[in-house]
Amino acid sequence: MKIVLFSSDFNTLDEWKSKKKDLKTTMCYERSSLEDELKADREVFVIADYDSVAPDVNNLIASALIPKNLVVLEKAPSVVTGRMLVLRGVKAYGNSKMHATHFDKMIKTVTDGKIWTYPELTAFLVKTDNKNALSEDSKKLIEERLSEKESQVLFLILKGFTNDAIASELEITTRTVKAHASSIFSKLHVNDRLSLALLLK
Incomplete structure (x- = not known):
């Protein structure tokens, strides 16, 4: 897999490159070089530094040139910025100074088709306080595809409950919760809790 690191900050690029010595990486310092990489391969994995290239990232998103796997990192990530980026197709958002183990997990998660x-x-x-916050289409989808117990698990997932908290609330084992969650993801064609929430909201 080829990873393109996109930033105008040479120190950030060097730091990221040092975290992924085992993968082939290309560095892009400006939007034109990134666009050249995207023309050659739209499947390329792009990690962008929002602190230095935010206008370029926003222009890519607005112009529908967003790569299949776009990760956006910044020194002080915020919920508002992250929400906006994820809802516009960014596959991962977080801290540009994260530890190498988290960096690896982020890349693996996105490579597996999930959002990180x-x-x-x-x-x-993920948090939705009640099922009334869901659209009628979402409610109908849940009613048609999920069992009663799966629906109960789903609504607790949407409230932000962990698997252990769901198990305690429904008086079932954590293993059973995981089985229900896996079944929910399969039936609704999503890979993770975040994709589930984005589908239903």
Whole structure:
């Protein structure tokens, strides 16, 4: 897999490159060089530094030139910015100074077709206080595809409950919760909690 690192800050690029020595990486310092990479391969994995290239990232998103796997990182990530970016197709958002193990997990998560964000943003995006906040289409989809128990698990997921908290609330095992969650993801054609929340909201 080819990873393109996009930033006008040479120190940030060097730091990111040092975290992924085992992968082929290309560095882009300006939008034109990134666009050349995207013309050659739209499947390329792009990690962008929002602190230095935010206008370029926003223009890519607005012009529908967003790469399949776009990750946006910044030094002080915010829930508001993260929500806006994820809702516009960014596959991961977080801290540009994250530890190498989190960096690896982020890349693997996105490569697996899932969305990755830091915990506070994930909780914010997933949380829905009640099922009345869902659209009629979402309610109908849930009613048609999920069993009663799966629906109960789903609504607790949307409230931001962990698997252990769901198990306690419904008086079932955590393993059973995981089985229900896996079944929900399969039936609704999503890969994770965040994708589930984005589908239903």
